[in-house]
Amino acid sequence: MKNPIVSLVSDRRALLKGAAAIGALQIASPFVVPVRAADNIKMGMVDPLTGVYAAPAGNEVMGAKLAVDQINAKGGILGRQVELLVEDSANDVGTGVQKARKLIERDNVNFIIGDVNSGIAAAIAQVTAEKKVLHVVSGGHTDTITGKDCHWNVYRVCNTTRMEANSVSDLLYNKYGKKWHFITPDYAFGHTLYDACAANLKKRGGTVTGNELTPLGTTDFSAYLIKARAAQPDVLLLLVQGSDMINCLKQIVQFGLDKQIHVAGTQQELESLAGLPPEARIGIWMFEWYWKQPGVPHVAEFVAEIRKRNGGQVPTARHWFGYTSAMTFALVANQQKSLDAIKLAQALDDFELPPDVKLQPNKVYYRKGDHQLMTSAFIGEALNKGKDDPEDLFRVDSVVPGDKTAPPVADTGCTIKWPA
Amino acid sequence: MTQLLLFNVTNGLIIGAFYVLMALGLSLILNLSNVINFAHGGFLVIGGYIAYTITPYVGFWGALLIAPPITALIGLAVERTLIRPLYGRDPLYSLLLTFGLAFIIEDGTRFIWGAQGKPVTVPAFLAKPISYDFFFITGYRLFMVATVVFAVALLFVLLRYTRLGMRIRAGTLDLETVSALGINVRILRSLNFAVGIFLAGLSGVLAAGQLGLEPTMGTGLLMPSFIAIIVGGVGSLTGTLLGGLLIGVASGLTAMYFPAASEAIMYVLMAVVLLVRPRGLLGEEGMMT
Numbered sequence: 001m002k003n004p005i006v007s008l009v010s011d012r013r014a015l016l017k018g019a020a021a022i023g024a025l026q027i028a029s030p031f032v033v034p035v036r037a038a039d040n041i042k043m044g045m046v047d048p049l050t051g052v053y054a055a056p057a058g059n060e061v062m063g064a065k066l067a068v069d070q071i072n073a074k075g076g077i078l079g080r081q082v083e084l085l086v087e088d089s090a091n092d093v094g095t096g097v098q099k100a101r102k103l104i105e106r107d108n109v110n111f112i113i114g115d116v117n118s119g120i121a122a123a124i125a126q127v128t129a130e131k132k133v134l135h136v137v138s139g140g141h142t143d144t145i146t147g148k149d150c151h152w153n154v155y156r157v158c159n160t161t162r163m164e165a166n167s168v169s170d171l172l173y174n175k176y177g178k179k180w181h182f183i184t185p186d187y188a189f190g191h192t193l194y195d196a197c198a199a200n201l202k203k204r205g206g207t208v209t210g211n212e213l214t215p216l217g218t219t220d221f222s223a224y225l226i227k228a229r230a231a232q233p234d235v236l237l238l239l240v241q242g243s244d245m246i247n248c249l250k251q252i253v254q255f256g257l258d259k260q261i262h263v264a265g266t267q268q269e270l271e272s273l274a275g276l277p278p279e280a281r282i283g284i285w286m287f288e289w290y291w292k293q294p295g296v297p298h299v300a301e302f303v304a305e306i307r308k309r310n311g312g313q314v315p316t317a318r319h320w321f322g323y324t325s326a327m328t329f330a331l332v333a334n335q336q337k338s339l340d341a342i343k344l345a346q347a348l349d350d351f352e353l354p355p356d357v358k359l360q361p362n363k364v365y366y367r368k369g370d371h372q373l374m375t376s377a378f379i380g381e382a383l384n385k386g387k388d389d390p391e392d393l394f395r396v397d398s399v400v401p402g403d404k405t406a407p408p409v410a411d412t413g414c415t416i417k418w419p420a
Numbered sequence: 421m422t423q424l425l426l427f428n429v430t431n432g433l434i435i436g437a438f439y440v441l442m443a444l445g446l447s448l449i450l451n452l453s454n455v456i457n458f459a460h461g462g463f464l465v466i467g468g469y470i471a472y473t474i475t476p477y478v479g480f481w482g483a484l485l486i487a488p489p490i491t492a493l494i495g496l497a498v499e500r501t502l503i504r505p506l507y508g509r510d511p512l513y514s515l516l517l518t519f520g521l522a523f524i525i526e527d528g529t530r531f532i533w534g535a536q537g538k539p540v541t542v543p544a545f546l547a548k549p550i551s552y553d554f555f556f557i558t559g560y561r562l563f564m565v566a567t568v569v570f571a572v573a574l575l576f577v578l579l580r581y582t583r584l585g586m587r588i589r590a591g592t593l594d595l596e597t598v599s600a601l602g603i604n605v606r607i608l609r610s611l612n613f614a615v616g617i618f619l620a621g622l623s624g625v626l627a628a629g630q631l632g633l634e635p636t637m638g639t640g641l642l643m644p645s646f647i648a649i650i651v652g653g654v655g656s657l658t659g660t661l662l663g664g665l666l667i668g669v670a671s672g673l674t675a676m677y678f679p680a681a682s683e684a685i686m687y688v689l690m691a692v693v694l695l696v697r698p699r700g701l702l703g704e705e706g707m708m709t
Contacts, residue, residue, distance in 0.1 A: 050526065052636055055535040186680050213680040219631055219640045220435050222556050223675030223682065226427050229555065246537050246632030254547050254630070255555045275537025275632050279547075311534075 041077045041339070043068065043326060044085050044103030046114035046124060047138070051091030052217055052242045053116045055271045056318040060138050061086050063315065063322030064113060066305055071330040078333060084326070085109060089120050096120035100127045109133070110339055113325045116318075118142035118189040125154045132419065134341045136325040139318060141267070142188040143196070146372040148413035153345050155328065155371040157321050159288055160412075161189065163405040164266040165196035167286045167377035169204070175284070176262040177234025178206035183224055183248055184239045186213040193239045193266060209233040214240060221248045225255060238265040238283075245272045253280040268382065270316040273393040278384040281393055287378040289317035289360065290396055292389075298356040314391045320359060324373075327357045328366075342419060362401035369409030371416070374402030427556065428672040434561050436668020437568045438623065440661050442645035443652075444575060445619030447660045450649065451592045452612045454511050455503060458518040460645065461638025462525030463617050467491040467624025468633050469529055472538050480543055484625050491621025492614045499613040507609065522638075529635040537634040546629075564626050571622060572661065575615070579657070588612050592655065644671075647690045653703020662701055 045064055047057035061084075068084045076082050085107055089096030096115055103109045104127070112128050112135040115121040121140025128135035129151040137145055137156040141164065146156050159167075172180075180201055184190040190213070198208050209231035212224040218240075225248075228236055236257065240248055245268075252258055268285030291314040293299045302323070306315035328348070333339060336347045349368040358364035362376045377400045386392030442464065449457050470490050471483035478486060502521070506514045541547075546559035579585035587608050591598045599605045623641070631637060644667055652663025667686045675682040693700060 050523075050530075050636075052634075054530060054635065055537065058535045212675075215680070215683045217636075217640045218683075219627075219637065222431050222435065223428060223672045224679060226424065226431060226556055227676055227679070230424055243537060243632050243634050243636065246634075250630070250632060254549075254558045254560060256549045257555065260555075271536055275539055275634065277539040277541040279541075280539075 039080055041080050041082045041333075042085055042107060042109040043082060043111045043113060043329060044087065044100070044107060044109035045138075045322075046087045046089045046096055046099045046103065046112065046120070048091035048096075048116055048120070049086070049088040052244070053091055055275075056139060056242065056269065056316070057116045059271065059310075059316050059318035060113075060116065060322035060325075062306065062309055063319035063324075064138075064326040065322075066309065066319075067323045067326035067330070071326070077330050078337060078339070082330070089115050089117065091117055091120070093117075093120050093123045097123050097127055100124040101131075104128070104131045104133055111135070111329045113138050113322070115140055117187075118145070118192075119187055121145055122149060122188065125149070125151055129153055132341050134329065134344050136328055138321040138325040140189070141193070143192040143412070144188070146370040146412065146414060150370055150412075150414035150416060152416050152418045153341055155345075155348055155366050155373070157324050157328070157373050157375065158317075159267075159375065159377065159402070160372060160406065161193035161266075162196040162407055162412075163372075163377065163402065164286055165193060165200055166405040166407070167379055167400055168264070168266055168284060169197065169200035171284060171379065172235055172237070172262075172264055173201065173204050173206060176264065178204070179209050179232070179234045180206060180237050181209045181228045181231050181233035181235070181261075182211040182237050182239060183221065183228065184211055184213050185216055185241065185244060187216055189241070190239050197237060197239070197266065214244065216244065218244055219247055221251050222255075225251060225257060229257060229261065233261060235262045235264055238263065239267075241267065241269070242272065243275075245269075246275045249276055249280045249282070253282070258282055268394070269318070270314070270391070270393060271318065273382055274391070281382040281384050284379075284381050285394075287317060287380070287394055287396070288375065289320040290378045290394060291315050292392055292396070293360065296359065296361050299359050301356075302359055314389075324353065324357055328353075331357065346418075361399055364402065367403070367406070367409065369416070370412045370414040372402075372406060372412075374406060376401055377405050424676060425673075427554075428676045429669055430554075431556050432669030432672030433665055434557070434565055434668070435672060436648075436665035437565045438626070438664075439641070439644045439648050439668055440664030441568045441571060441619055441623045441626070442641055443648035443660045443664050444572065444657060445616035445623070446645050447649050447654075447657055448588075448619075449613055449616040451655050451657075452588055452595070453503075453507060453514075453609050455506075455514040455518065455613075456511060457616070458515060458642070459498075459521040459525060460518075460616075460620050461642035462522045462529075463491055463495055463620035463638075464624040464627065464641060465529055465635060465638040466494060466525065467621030468540075468628035468637065469533055469538075469624075470621070471625040471628055472533075472540055472633055475540070480541075480629070484622075487625050488618050488621035491624065492618035495617025495620070496610060496614045499610055503613070504606070504609075526635045526638075533635070535635065537632040540628040540633050542629040560629055564630070567622070567626060571619065575619075576657075578615075584608075584611060644668075644686055647686045650690050650700055651693045653700025656700070656702040659700055659702030666701075 087099035116139040118140040121137045135154045139158050141161050143160045184194045264284040332344050348366050352365040360376050378396045380395045380397040471487040475483045549555040648663035652659030670685050674685040
C-alpha cells in the first residue's frame with residue numbers, strides 16, 4: 001500500500017498547490033468590513049485573533065470598537081465618521097506585516113493599532129515608519145519598541161517590560177527573598193522582561209538560580225519545574241503569558257510547589273486568572289489596568305459599557321489598551337484639526353490623556369523622549385475568589401504612576417529621528 | 421544529579437504516555453484509511469470542552485465516561501460526510517480537508533465557548549503530589565497514566581482478539597482483499613475512525629484536567645503525536661507506543677540541560693531516526709502498514 005506521507009512529499013506539485021492555498025488564506029479579507037463611505041476615517045487594527053493570544057487580542061478589538069462607537073457618537077474625527085478595519089495577525093510575524101501592509105496600501109487606513117505579540121508589534125512598526133502612518137502599539141511590551149528601535153510615528157499604550165519589572169522587583173525582593181528562578185517565554189517579550197528583572201535583582205544583591213526559556217505554546221512545564229525546585233530558589237517568577245501562564249500555574253499548584261517556593265511574577269492578566277481554577281489564583285503581580293477602582297471618575301461607565309458588549313463580563317487591561325489606542329487618534333486629530341501623521345505625532349509628545357480615557361487616578365501621558373505612555377502599575381495579589389463579584393480576582397494594594405516605574409529616557413536607548 | 425536525571429526520565433515517561441494516547445488514535449486512522457488527520461488536535465479540544473460543559477451536571481467522572489463517546493459520534497459524522505468522499509484519492513486531499521477542519525474546529529470552539537480559557541477542576545484527592553520528593557507525580561498524573569495503560573491494553577485486545585480488530589488489521593495490510601472477501605469496508609473505516617476519535621476525546625478530557633482548556637490546546641499536542649508515529653514507524657502501533665514514550669523522555673531530559681531546545685529535540689530525534697532507519701524504529705520496510 002502507498003505510504004501517504006511519502007506520496008505527499010514525492011508529489012511536489014500537489015504539495016505546492018496546497019501550500020499556495022494555505023498562503024492565500026493568510027491574506028484573505030479583513031474580519032470586520034463595515035459599510036464604507038468614501039470620506040470615512042479608517043483605523044486599521046492588526047491583532048492575533050487566532051492562536052494563543054486570541055483572548056487578549058479579542059478584548060483589545062472590543063475596546064477599540066467601543067472607542068470608535070463613542071467617537072462616532074460625538075461627531076467622529078474632523079466631522080467624518082470613523083470605521084475600524086480589523087485584521088488577524090495569527091500570532092505570526094510574517095502574517096502581521098503582510099496584514100499591516102494590506103491595510104495601509106490597499107485600504108488606505110489613516111492610523112494603525114497593534115499588536116499583542118511584541119515581535120509582531122516591532123515588525124509592524126518598521127512598516128508604519130516606512131509608510132509614514134501614525135501607529136499606536138496597543139499590547140506588545142518588549143522594551144525596544146519605545147527603546148533602541150523607537151520610531152517618530154510609533155507610540156505605545158501598554159507598559160514596557162522594564163516598567164513591569166521595576167514595579168514589583170522591590171516588593172518581591174523584600175517580601176519573598178533574594179534567590180529568584182525564572183520561567184521565561186522564549187521570544188522578544190520574555191527576553192527583555194527577564195533582562196530587566198535580572199538586572200534589578202543583581203542591583204539589589206540577589207542571585208538568579210536559573211532561567212528556563214520555554215517555547216511559546218508550551219503545554220507541559222513539569223520538566224522545567226523539576227529543575228526549578230532543584231535549584232532551591234526563594235521565588236519562582238513566571239514571565240510566561242496567556243495559556244502558558246495558565247498551564248504553568250496550574251501545574252505548580254498541582255505539584256504543591258506553591259507551598260515550598262513563593263510563586264509570583266510581573267505582568268498578570270484577568271484573562272489568565274479567569275482561566276484558572278480558584279486554587280491556582282495565587283501570587284504577587286502587577287496589572288496594567290484594573291476594572292475595580294472605587295471613586296475614580298468614568299471607570300464605572302466604562303465597565304458598564306464593556307459589560308454590555310462582553311456577555312456581562314468586566315473589562316480587562318486589554319479592553320482598555322484597545323480603547324485608549326483608538327481614542328488617542330481621535331483626541332489628537334480633533335485637537336490638531338489635521339490627519340497629517342507628522343503633525344499628529346509631534347502633537348502627541350507629552351500629550352496627556354483626559355480622565356474619561358485614562359480611567360485611573362494618576363497623570364497619564366505619552367512621554368516626549370520615547371513615545372511611551374506613562375501609565376500606572378496596579379500592584380497587588382491574586383485572589384482565589386472575588387469578594388463581591390466573581391470577576392474581582394485581584395486585590396490592588398497600590399497604584400504606582402508610570403513615570404515612577406519607567407526608566408529615564410536616556411536609559412531607554414531611544415533617539416527619535418523625525419523625517420526631514 | 422542522578423536523582424534529577426531519574427526524575428526527568430520518569431517525568432518524560434508520564435508525558436510520553438499522554439502522547440501515546442493521541443498518537444495511537446492518529447495511527448489507527450492513518451494505517452487503515454490513509455488519512456493524515458490534522459484535525460485530531462481539534463477533536464481533542466472538542467472532547468475537553470464537552471467534558472467542561474457536562475461536568476456541572478455529571479461530575480468529572482461522568483464527563484470522563486460520556487465526553488469521549490460523544491466526541492467519537494461527532495467524528496463519525498465528520499467521517500461520513502466529509503472524509504468518506506475522499507477515500508481512494510491522493511492523501512493530499514484529506515490532508516488539506518483535515519487541515520482546514522482543524523481551523524474550523526478551533527474557531528468554532530472559540531465561537532461557542534469564547535476565546536478565554538476555561539478552568540477545569542479535578543477531584544481534590546487527585547490534585548496532590550504522592551510525596552514531597554516525587555512532587556511531580558500527582559494523583560492525577562498517575563491516574564492519567566493508568567487510564568492510558570488501560571486504554572492501550574483495551575485497544576490491543578480489540579485489535580488482536582475481536583472480529584472487528586482482525587478486520588482492521590487485515591484492512592491495514594490489504595484493504596482490497598478484505599473488501600473482496602465480502603467485508604463492508606465503509607463500515608470498517610467508519611468504526612476505525614470512531615475508535616481513533618474516541619481516543620482523541622479521551623485525551624481531551626484528561627488534558628483538560630491538567631492544562632488550561634482553550635481552543636488552541638490541541639495544536640501543541642498534535643505535532644508530538646505525529647512525530648511519535650514517524651519515530652516509531654508508520655503502520656506499527658507498538659512503534660507508536662515506543663515513539664511516544666521516547667520523545668517524552670527526550671523532551672524531559674533536554675529540558676534539564678538545554679530548556680530552549682526541549683521542543684526542537686523531538687524534531688532532531690525524528691530526523692536522526694529517518695536518516696538511520698527511514699521506516700521508523702518498528703516500521704516494516706517498503707510498507708506503510
